[in-house]
Structure formats: C-alpha cells, structure tokens
Amino acid sequence: MAEVAYTRIVAEVKRRIEAGELRPGDRVPSARAITREFGVAIATATKAHAVLRDEGLTVARPGVGTVVAGPAPRRDTDLGLDRIVAAATAVADRFGMAELSMRRIATDLGVATMSLYRHVPSREDLEVAMIDAALGELRVPPRYTGDWRADLEQCGRVMWELFQRHPWLGATMSLTRPQLSLNGMRLGEWVMGSLGPTGLAASDRMLVQVLLFSFVRGVAEAIQPEAEAMRDTGMTGDEWMETQEATFHRFVAEHPSPTYEELFLRTPDFEFDLDVLFEFGLARFLDGIGVWVGRRGCG
Incomplete structure (x- = not known):
C-alpha cells in the first residue's frame, strides 16, 4: 500500500504543477502536510518528496522548504515525442x-x-519508445531468399549491429516481460516468416525467434560494461589484456591448466572478443537449428 500511496502523491503534485496550481518557486506541501492531506505515514511522504527531487521537479531551498524547480516553462511548439x-x-x-x-x-x-x-507519462513509457525507435532502424530485406538459414543469419547480423550502435538496448529489453513495440513485432514476424520453408509450426518458429534474440541480446549485454570500462580506463579491451599478459601467464604457471596453457601460452594467434564470440555462437546456433529441422523431416 505504501508503494501505491507515494506514487499517487507524486502524480497529484505533478498534476498541480502541470495545471499551474503550483508554479516555479512555489512551496510544495511539506512532508507533514502531505501526511495530513493524504492520510499516509511520514516515510511515504518523504519518499514522494525524494522522487519529485530525483525527477527534477522540485528543489530544497534552505530556510524556505521544498519548492517547484526551474524557470517558468516556456512553450515549445516543436517539442514532441520524437x-x-x-x-x-x-x-x-x-x-x-x-x-x-x-x-x-x-x-x-x-x-x-x-x-x-x-508527451511521455513516465520513465517506463520513455524506455518503450526508445526501444521501438531503435528497432525501427533495423533494415531487413523486403523479400525472403527461400534459404531459411541465410535469412536467419542475416537477421542475426543486423540485430548485432543494432545492439552495437545502441549498447543500452540489450540490457533494457526484457525477455520474460517483453515491452510492447510495433517495430519489435515486425522484426519477430520477419524472423518467423524466414522459417516458412522449414514447415515448422508457428509455436516452434516463435521459439526459434526468441532463442535467436536471446543469443544476440546475451552477447550484447557485455557491450555497455565494456564501453564504461573503456571510458574509465582509457584502454580498449585488447590494450587492457596486453597490460595483464604477464600477470595472467604467472597465474597460469602457478595453477597449471593444460587447456589454458595451450590457448594462451602456446597459441599466440588466439583471439577473443565479442565479435568473435558472436560469429562463433551464431554459426553454432544455426548448425543446431539445422540439425533439429532435419530430424523433424522439415525443409
């Protein structure tokens, strides 16, 4: 109930600001005033104040209290969702x-x-709009080639390129509670349609589509942390690995592991990065789907 109560308070204060009942510089009801008006605990009122401050709607002024933030809103006829x-x-x-x-x-x-x-009622609505706009950038061929593997591979690649262009996208999209997106639905329809020559049932094609998305998204979730690490260290992944080479060799020598020794001590041309992982994983994913389709006697 406390969760519902504080969101109701925030929504009401937003309404008053939007309606001009509270203008920039006006005092917002204090926590104690909120407890009396809404019949909630002081902790709930305090949380509502914190949310309003975090969203930039109010500021605390010493000796005055909490007031509506910012200059008077200026009209911007060009402002819109896009x-x-x-x-x-x-x-x-x-x-x-x-x-x-x-x-x-x-x-x-x-x-x-x-x-x-x-134009956008909440942070959640904004995230859905961002996801839909990003997915709208995908460019898939207008027609299928008739080769389900080639079509599925191409779709996997354009998804990977999109996740690289928008590193936040992989972690923001939900698998178990998917955000409703028209462009997301169009992408799913294209992927499932590419599997038409296999003769698979719609439910099976849906599962393949979800697994392809899950694979690409899973690898893509490492893009954002890597970008943050590059900003923090000023080094690319390869440059960072070079600085760790002596330490890693010493660690392997102290903890013998034949396979790791073969990979990193006696295989100087071994490369590992997200692109390598994506290419390997996509190929093996398609190999597995191909075997499964063949066993079912499909196309």
Missing part, C-alpha cells in the same frame, strides 16, 4: 541508461522537465 526519444537515445548511447533522467533530457532540449510529461 525529439524527446532522440535526445534520450543520444544520452543513453553515450553514457548508458544509468545516466538517463528526465531532468537531463529536458536540460539538453532547453525545456522545463515538466513539459516532457505532456
């Missing part, structure tokens, strides 16, 4: 989803934070 999504995507591409906030988007666009909520 601009908001583009600005949000630019932040996420460069800094990751952890650095994305409605306040930051508003600052980049030069508008009041509250003006964003006229």
Whole structure:
C-alpha cells in the first residue's frame, strides 16, 4: 500500500504543477502536510518528496522548504515525442541508461522537465519508445531468399549491429516481460516468416525467434560494461589484456591448466572478443537449428 500511496502523491503534485496550481518557486506541501492531506505515514511522504527531487521537479531551498524547480516553462511548439526519444537515445548511447533522467533530457532540449510529461507519462513509457525507435532502424530485406538459414543469419547480423550502435538496448529489453513495440513485432514476424520453408509450426518458429534474440541480446549485454570500462580506463579491451599478459601467464604457471596453457601460452594467434564470440555462437546456433529441422523431416 505504501508503494501505491507515494506514487499517487507524486502524480497529484505533478498534476498541480502541470495545471499551474503550483508554479516555479512555489512551496510544495511539506512532508507533514502531505501526511495530513493524504492520510499516509511520514516515510511515504518523504519518499514522494525524494522522487519529485530525483525527477527534477522540485528543489530544497534552505530556510524556505521544498519548492517547484526551474524557470517558468516556456512553450515549445516543436517539442514532441520524437525529439524527446532522440535526445534520450543520444544520452543513453553515450553514457548508458544509468545516466538517463528526465531532468537531463529536458536540460539538453532547453525545456522545463515538466513539459516532457505532456508527451511521455513516465520513465517506463520513455524506455518503450526508445526501444521501438531503435528497432525501427533495423533494415531487413523486403523479400525472403527461400534459404531459411541465410535469412536467419542475416537477421542475426543486423540485430548485432543494432545492439552495437545502441549498447543500452540489450540490457533494457526484457525477455520474460517483453515491452510492447510495433517495430519489435515486425522484426519477430520477419524472423518467423524466414522459417516458412522449414514447415515448422508457428509455436516452434516463435521459439526459434526468441532463442535467436536471446543469443544476440546475451552477447550484447557485455557491450555497455565494456564501453564504461573503456571510458574509465582509457584502454580498449585488447590494450587492457596486453597490460595483464604477464600477470595472467604467472597465474597460469602457478595453477597449471593444460587447456589454458595451450590457448594462451602456446597459441599466440588466439583471439577473443565479442565479435568473435558472436560469429562463433551464431554459426553454432544455426548448425543446431539445422540439425533439429532435419530430424523433424522439415525443409
């Protein structure tokens, strides 16, 4: 109940700001005033205040209290969902989803934070819009080749390119609670359609589509942490590995492992990065599907 209560309070304060009942610089009801008005515990009122501050809607002013933040919202007839999504995507591409906030988007666009909520009701809605816009960038052929493996492979590659272009995408999309996206549905339909020559039932084609997405997404989830590590260290993955080479050789020597010794001490041309892992995994995935399709006597 406390969770529902604090969100209700936040929504009501947002409504008052949007309606002009509370203007920039006006005091927001104190935590104690909120407990009286809404009949909630002080902890719930305090949490509502914290959410409003985190979203950039209010600020605490010493000697005054909590007030509505920012200058008076200026009208921006060009502001719309597409601009908001583009600005949000630019932040996420460069800094990751952890650095994305409605306040930051508003600052980049030069508008009041509250003006964003006229076009996107919540952070969750914004993420769905970002996902849909990103998936809309996918370019798959308008026609199938008739070779299900070639079509499926090409789709896997364009998905991989998309996840590389938007490192936040893999970790943001949910497998078990998929976000409703028109472009996501179109992609799934294209993948399942490519399996038409196999004669597989729709349920089987759906499972193959989900597994292909899961594989590409699983490898892609390492892209964002690697990008963050590069920003933090100033080194690429290969450069970092070079700095660790002596330490790794010493570790292997102290803890003998024939296979690792063969790989890293006696195989100087062995390469391992996300692209190598993707290529190997995609090929083996398609090999496995091919064997399975063959055993079922499909095309």
